[in-house]
Amino acid sequence: MNPDIKAYVEDLFKGYEETAELQDFKEEIEINMMEQIRDLEKNGVSSEEAFTKVVARLGDMTKIADDISRQKRNEVIGNMYIDQHVQVSKKHALGYAIAGGVLLFGIITALLTYTATNTIYISISSFMPFIVISGAAFVFLGLTQETGVNYPMSWKRALIYALASGSILFGIMIATMQSFMEYAHLASIFGVLIPFVIPQVALIGYLIMTEKTRRKPWVIEEHKHIAEKYAKRYSDPNFSTKRGLLSGALWIATFGGFALIWMTIGLKFAFFVFVLAIIIEIFIEFWAHSKAEKLENE
Numbered sequence: 001m002n003p004d005i006k007a008y009v010e011d012l013f014k015g016y017e018e019t020a021e022l023q024d025f026k027e028e029i030e031i032n033m034m035e036q037i038r039d040l041e042k043n044g045v046s047s048e049e050a051f052t053k054v055v056a057r058l059g060d061m062t063k064i065a066d067d068i069s070r071q072k073r074n075e076v077i078g079n080m081y082i083d084q085h086v087q088v089s090k091k092h093a094l095g096y097a098i099a100g101g102v103l104l105f106g107i108i109t110a111l112l113t114y115t116a117t118n119t120i121y122i123s124i125s126s127f128m129p130f131i132v133i134s135g136a137a138f139v140f141l142g143l144t145q146e147t148g149v150n151y152p153m154s155w156k157r158a159l160i161y162a163l164a165s166g167s168i169l170f171g172i173m174i175a176t177m178q179s180f181m182e183y184a185h186l187a188s189i190f191g192v193l194i195p196f197v198i199p200q201v202a203l204i205g206y207l208i209m210t211e212k213t214r215r216k217p218w219v220i221e222e223h224k225h226i227a228e229k230y231a232k233r234y235s236d237p238n239f240s241t242k243r244g245l246l247s248g249a250l251w252i253a254t255f256g257g258f259a260l261i262w263m264t265i266g267l268k269f270a271f272f273v274f275v276l277a278i279i280i281e282i283f284i285e286f287w288a289h290s291k292a293e294k295l296e297n298e
Contacts, residue, residue, distance in 0.1 A: 004051060005033050092145050099137035106130020121180040128173040136166035150214040161207060164200040171196025186267070243288045250280055 009026050033054050040050035110127035140162035143153040175192045254277040261270040
């Protein structure tokens with residue numbers, strides 16, 4: 001084989017992980033280049049000129065090599081992290097068991113209370129302390145546990161998340177309890193949410209925005225690959241504009257329908273508009289995904 005061809009191909013793919021797939025790919029290119037050079041030489045073209053012409057025909061072979069290289073990186077990272085089973089510690093297992101027992105005890109207590117009193121808001125009030133405690137415990141345990149995807153969060157930061165989540169659950173339960181009481185006013189129901197929910201949602205939002213990544217390396221690598229794929233898929237400005245206009249029109253109509261149904265029929269029925277909008281949004285994304293794949297294959 002012409003040493004210039006082998007040197008050129010080796011230099012072309014310098015820096016990529018040496019995999020069996022990449023080695024086969026390089027050998028195919030070398031053989032193909034040699035055959036094309038021979039055909040040109042038979043037609044009277046000099047070896048140097050034939051080599052230049054064949055190189056010009058190759059195109060961007062590094063993109064294929066990059067895909068092979070990325071696949072190899074994912075395989076290596078997968079062997080290091082994805083296949084690694086993260087065992088739940090004894091402390092976390094005990095915590096989950098206790099939190100689950102508290103929640104189950106609360107459900108049974110609420111059912112017994114409703115059977116005895118036949119009053120929903122009293123049964124909700126009996127259930128409230130159990131769901132608040134168990135809910136906060138589940139949040140704390142989930143954040144401080146290492147998983148196959150994330151490293152554990154520090155217990156101090158997780159405790160803030162847990163307390164904020166417990167406060168939100170407490171506010172929601174109080175508001176729900178009041179909604180089943182006689183002569184309950186909508187203002188008093190929403191008024192309960194102001195001190196118990198809004199500040200805690202703002203606090204959780206701040207914690208999320210200032211959170212350092214706990215993702216493991218393979219997850220970061222996978223997200224980069226997905227981001228590259230979506231950036232390429234939605235690079236067409238016309239297609240992206242159509243996709244955005246469809247979603248914008250859908251949610252404008254959703255909020256308008258929500259307000260209209262609230263004023264004419266009632267608030268409880270108005271929330272079904274959002275459920276319908278989410279379903280339609282999923283269908284729009286499915287259509288956009290199918291359309292983008294069709295354009296890629298053309």
